[in-house]
């Protein structure tokens with residue numbers, strides 16, 4: 190665990206507004222999250238949970254307000270310090286499990302851990318040469334989770350991360366999230382189901 194991993198971080202949103210397709214999804218949204226902390230973003234379908242993750246990841250531009258990271262790596266942008274895991278697993282079907290992971294490691298760059306160890310941690314070490322097209326939904330999700338471990342980024346933005354995971358997979362993922370937080374990481378997860386770890390709730394758009 191490096192000293193950098195332990196540096197305090199604080200992510201703050203102030204008066205954030207989101208417009209999609211010309212329609213306001215939410216506005217005036219305030220939130221904050223600190224290193225070592227998990228935030229569960231909850232709300233009804235269409236409230237803007239995915240949109241908020243995409244705003245933080247820099248994949249959408251806020252229509253108003255600011256999103257600021259204090260205490261992160263001053264040489265990197267906020268999106269460069271985030272892992273965004275969408276609810277659709279971004280995998281190349283013709284590439285094998287290990288080739289998919291290598292693709293993401295090359296694409297994202299930066300510090301990386303041992304890919305074989307990551308695949309073992311998510312229970313895919315028996316399937317490294319299998320084309321991603323042959324993976325089950327839960328196995329695809331596990332491969333996406335291996336990305337979080339292979340390429341080290343301190344902020345995990347997770348969209349419905351436990352979808353398709355069996356009970357053992359949810360336990361495994363709970364352990365990985367706890368380790369990430371213990372290292373000074375941050376997790377912001379859009380979810381309809383309990384995340385499986387202690388988290389603070391950020392509700393968007395009133396009761397679901």
Ligand SMILES: Nc1ncnc2c1ncn2[C@@H]1O[C@H](COP(=O)(O)OP(=O)(O)OP(=O)(O)O)[C@@H](O)[C@H]1O
Nearest residue numbers: 209210214232233234235236237238239240241379
């Ligand atoms: N590409 C797009 N163009 C226009 N509108 C969009 C686009 N993507 C999403 N929206 C709209 O933005 C709103 C928020 O969508 P978002 O996916 O962020 O909601 P959500 O809270 O994650 O919903 P769910 O619980 O169903 O996953 C919805 O009304 C949706 O129709």
